[in-house]
Every structure is written in C-alpha cells, then in structure tokens.
Amino acid sequence: MKFVTIDFETYYDKEYSLSRMSTEDYVNDPRFEVILVGIKINNDKPYWITGTHAQIKAHLETLDLPNCMVLAHNMMFDGLVLAVIFGIICGMYCDTRLLAQAQLKPFSRSVSLDSCLKQVNLGIQKGTEVHNMIGRTRQSLTKHELANYGQYCVDDCEGEFRLFKYLAPQFPKEELEIIDMTLRMYLQPRLVLDPNLLAEHLAEVRAKKEKTLASLPGDVCQADLMSNPKFADVLTRYGVDIPTKISPTTGAISYAFAKTDTGWKELEEEWADDPVVSAILTARISAKSTLEESRSIRLLKIAKKYRFFRVPLLYYAAHTGRYGGTEGINPQNFPRIDKSRMRFGIRAPKGHVVLAADLAQIEARITAWLAGQKNLIEGFRNREDIYSTFATTAFGVETVKDRSKEDKKRRFVGKTCILGLGFGVGAAKLRATLRAAGIILELTECEKFVNTYRTLYSRIPMLWRTFDNHLSIMASGAGRVKIGPVTLAKHSIILPNGMALVYNNLRQHQSEKYSGWVYNFAGEVRTLWGGKVTENAVQALARILVMGYMLEIKHTIGLKPALQQHDELDYVVPEQYAEKVARVIGKIMRVPPTWAPDLPVEVEINYGPTLGDCK
Numbered sequence: 001m002k003f004v005t006i007d008f009e010t011y012y013d014k015e016y017s018l019s020r021m022s023t024e025d026y027v028n029d030p031r032f033e034v035i036l037v038g039i040k041i042n043n044d045k046p047y048w049i050t051g052t053h054a055q056i057k058a059h060l061e062t063l064d065l066p067n068c069m070v071l072a073h074n075m076m077f078d079g080l081v082l083a084v085i086f087g088i089i090c091g092m093y094c095d096t097r098l099l100a101q102a103q104l105k106p107f108s109r110s111v112s113l114d115s116c117l118k119q120v121n122l123g124i125q126k127g128t129e130v131h132n133m134i135g136r137t138r139q140s141l142t143k144h145e146l147a148n149y150g151q152y153c154v155d156d157c158e159g160e161f162r163l164f165k166y167l168a169p170q171f172p173k174e175e176l177e178i179i180d181m182t183l184r185m186y187l188q189p190r191l192v193l194d195p196n197l198l199a200e201h202l203a204e205v206r207a208k209k210e211k212t213l214a215s216l217p218g219d220v221c222q223a224d225l226m227s228n229p230k231f232a233d234v235l236t237r238y239g240v241d242i243p244t245k246i247s248p249t250t251g252a253i254s255y256a257f258a259k260t261d262t263g264w265k266e267l268e269e270e271w272a273d274d275p276v277v278s279a280i281l282t283a284r285i286s287a288k289s290t291l292e293e294s295r296s297i298r299l300l301k302i303a304k305k306y307r308f309f310r311v312p313l314l315y316y317a318a319h320t321g322r323y324g325g326t327e328g329i330n331p332q333n334f335p336r337i338d339k340s341r342m343r344f345g346i347r348a349p350k351g352h353v354v355l356a357a358d359l360a361q362i363e364a365r366i367t368a369w370l371a372g373q374k375n376l377i378e379g380f381r382n383r384e385d386i387y388s389t390f391a392t393t394a395f396g397v398e399t400v401k402d403r404s405k406e407d408k409k410r411r412f413v414g415k416t417c418i419l420g421l422g423f424g425v426g427a428a429k430l431r432a433t434l435r436a437a438g439i440i441l442e443l444t445e446c447e448k449f450v451n452t453y454r455t456l457y458s459r460i461p462m463l464w465r466t467f468d469n470h471l472s473i474m475a476s477g478a479g480r481v482k483i484g485p486v487t488l489a490k491h492s493i494i495l496p497n498g499m500a501l502v503y504n505n506l507r508q509h510q511s512e513k514y515s516g517w518v519y520n521f522a523g524e525v526r527t528l529w530g531g532k533v534t535e536n537a538v539q540a541l542a543r544i545l546v547m548g549y550m551l552e553i554k555h556t557i558g559l560k561p562a563l564q565q566h567d568e569l570d571y572v573v574p575e576q577y578a579e580k581v582a583r584v585i586g587k588i589m590r591v592p593p594t595w596a597p598d599l600p601v602e603v604e605i606n607y608g609p610t611l612g613d614c615k
Helices: 023-028 053-062 075-085 096-103 113-120 143-170 173-187 195-214 222-226 228-237 262-270 275-288 291-305 362-371 374-381 386-395 405-420 427-436 443-456 459-476 530-557 575-589
Strands: 002-010 034-041 047-050 068-072 092-095 244-246 253-255 352-359 481-483 486-489 492-494 500-502 504-510 515-521 524-528 563-565 568-574 603-608
Touching (some): 002 075, 047 143, 075 092, 092 096, 113 143, 173 530, 222 228, 228 275, 262 427, 386 443, 459 481, 459 530, 524 530, 530 568, 530 575
Parallel strands (some): 002 068
Antiparallel strands (some): 034 047, 515 524, 563 568
C-alpha cells in the first residue's frame, strides 16, 4: 500500500479558526479555503501545490488515496478536509499526534508537531510561517509568500513522516488498525441525532440546575458559587472550616473545592445532615459543572445542522490508554437512561439499529483474576448474582434481586461496593458515591462495608500491597517483576500487547507537606500508591481486551464501531441482520484473551433504534 503524508494549509482569521470553532464547523464554513497542500509519497521528497479547490481535487485524485495509507498530524482535520471538501475517503488513516499521545505525552504537556519534533530531535524543526498568514487568502499572497508558505508546509510533511518512522516501530501493528477505526468514527459517521429529544434533555438539565440554585438560602447567589474567594466567604459565614490542599511539588496552599479533592469529600461527609450547608455544597457543584449542559447544547447544534453525528474520540487520551473526548463532547460518558434522555437522542439511520456489546463488570473481573481471588472469580464464572451475594453478607440480610424495594437498595449498595472498592476506595468516598445516587448511609455503615469487602476478598488488598512494595524496584530499575500478564520495569509497567504504562521520573517525595510516591505525566506531578497502580493496570488490561474484541469483530465480519464507551462497543447494523450479528459478536466476546485464558468474561448485547434502547 502506498504511503502518503498530507498537510493542508487553510485560511483563518481572528474570529474564524480551529481554536474558536469545532473542526466540523470550521471545514463546513463558507469562509473555508485551502490555500495549499503539502504531499509526500512514500520516502520521496515532499512537494506542495496550490490552486482552486477543483484544481487541488484533480491532483489529489491522481494519488489514488482510497488505496493508500495516509498520514497527518491531526487527521480529524486533514481527513475531514479530504472527505468534505474533496469527497475522498482514504484506504487507511494514521495520525502522528495520536501516536504521540501514547508514546510522548508522559514526557510533555503538548503533543503538537512542534513539541514532538523538539522532544525527539529528528533533525527538522517546525517553522513559524503560518503565524504570518492570519487573514490572508490564497489570492492575496505574492509568489514569494506562497513559496515560503509552501516550504513551511513541506517541512511539516517531512517532520510528520520522520516522526511516524520514529514512533510506529514502538507500536504493535494492531494499534495502527485501532487508530484507523477510531478516526473513522469521526470521518465516516453512522449515527444520527434527534433534535427534539436532545432539546427535551437540555431543558431537563437546565431545570435541574435551576431547582438546585433555588434551594439556596436568600443571602447566597450564583455569583458566590462561581468565585472561589466568594464561596469561601459563604462557607465561613455558615461556620464551615475551609478545606485546603497542598501541592506536593511547590508546597503552595489552595482551596480544595474540586469535587475530587479529599478535603471537599470530607466536607460533604461532615455536613451531609445539615440541610442548608448541604444545599450550598450541592449548588456549588451544580453551578460549576457545565459539562452536561455544554455537551447538550453542542449535540443539539449538530443535530440541527448536520445529517450525521461525527464521534470525536481521542485515542490514548488517558494514561491507561483509554479514549477521551474532544470537540467539546465526551462520548465516553453519555449519561445512562435512568438519569437522562440524551442516549435516546442518539439513533441509527432508518432501517438500521444500534447494537451495543458491553463487557460485564470487566474491571471487577480482571481485578479478581489478577489478585487470584478465587471465590469472586468463581462467582463470576458461575454467573452468580455477585451484587446480591455481597449485599447479603454485608447487611446480614438475605438479598434477592428485584424482590422488594429494600432488596433493590441493598443490591445497589452491593453493586457499588463490587465495582468501586477494588482499588482501595475508603468509607468516605463510598458514602459520597452512594449519597450521589440517593442512598444516605452513616459513615460507620460504609466502614463496615469496606471492611467486609477487604475481608471477604482479602487477596485484592494483598495485590495493592504487592504493587506498593514494588514501587521502589520500579523507581530504581533494580530488576523486573512479573505479576500475571504485566511486568514491572524501570519507571513503567509492560503490558501484554508490548506497550507500557509509563511512570516518568517515579520517585519518593518527602516533606512536611507530603510524603509518598510521585511521578510526572504530561507536565503534571501525580501521586502513586498500590491501589492506584492496581487501578492503572486493570484499566489498561480492560482497554486491551475491548480493543482486541473490536479488532476481532472487524476481521471476522468486517464491522467497524460507530461509537465506543468504556467497555462497550456500539455498532450500526441493518435491522434484519441484528440478531445474527448479535450472536456472532457474543461468541467472539465471550472468549477470554490469550494473556488471560482463564479470565471469566461475559458480554451483554442489546439492540434497538436508539442508544438508549440498548440499556
């Protein structure tokens, strides 16, 4: 297959640019203009061309891109230009920015082409000519300016090609297929959006926020919630001690007002029974959490403007390799149907259905398997109702699924414990998680549940301690330690697919303010302990498992996903073939991986006209 590196340079100005608009809106805007394009074929010298869109299209068609592997540094942009402006879908897509997400991001805050080229030092530097082109159309440029811009563009092509040659050998071949499928969820969309249901969902989100704000005492307004100093003043007026946190690197003190901060969680626990303070804390989170509202607005705009929903997933966004969101949308955490109508607003085209294949409790299963927790493994293998079994032990009352309202409540607690306590979560966080779901328990009760979990499944805490005890070996590089399918090495954990979880500059940090293990990732300092290492390893293994099934489904029946959410693969299939496809996918996804041949895996498959109907 011919290998083509491509790079488009396009018109932009202060108001019209990718920094201010989504990629889809930018490319579909009437102002859009390709000024020139750089091209490198295989290892040949790169060149650039310019002209009208028709002239550029005529040249691109001579390259036979539908039968080529095509590379760019932001293929969501360059690939969309090819698809929308020139009507070209490539044979295979690759993206050096996505390769850098996995290999270079642990060492650098940015994976821009400029940052990547500086980091790996491949003998080429990114120019600055593009900064002089703001507000400049193709016809406004002199021949000399075009020539300079063209040289800038071909230098980018050469830089992207060299970066690919440097990074690609560090990847399993299968990962390049995964990148291609990830990009096609955006470049060849299959899902559509229902504007009416999305409008209803947006109204529900806004009504919920207004209701929360209406519960505030008269001397507190929304502006008080949005400003950290003002919010601190409000808490002080109500007799609340302000939670603070300390940076492990700088020692600087700041407000612990993020909902994930330990001080904030403790504050919620302390004031849970005070209706006024509890309402203020809840309103603060509601006012600051704009994700669901902004995403709903964005989806509604797409539904009104475009035929299909381009799914913007970012490959290897998380340290563990999990996908993330981009373009102002995170498709990884669409709310479930019992909380939202959003999933019903995402549907298949006429004559098709959405088919969702969701690996059941896969992180809990991998955790139990990695720890050698036989009673939990066998429970999963025998398809027992693990949640009810744990709830029966924890509450001391027989719990049967769906027998009564109290059974449902106890079983939900059991489910939360099974799915949430495997990585060292304590009683305070468990209580906060349950309270967010509307279940109010005393801290002493949650402490009992945590202790029950750790006693009943004692090998799981042993796994945390094992990882914790080996952090010094990982930091020093004194040797390698194999735990199941993963290998602890210097500043890294080698995964069964050959890739690694990188803990850059893993070290002990000792001071009056903080004591423990820390490492660098994407310009940040992160803390590390045995439970966190367990979580990282389990999530990375779950990701490999899901991606492996995605590849096997493609190779077996030629089906590529329209969407991927955590441990769920979502497909769009013709309605008349849904049952047959479901059987084939079920058969594939119930086979354990070669690196864990005795792992009990199970998949839940549902299909219907919308994503919401699949749950």
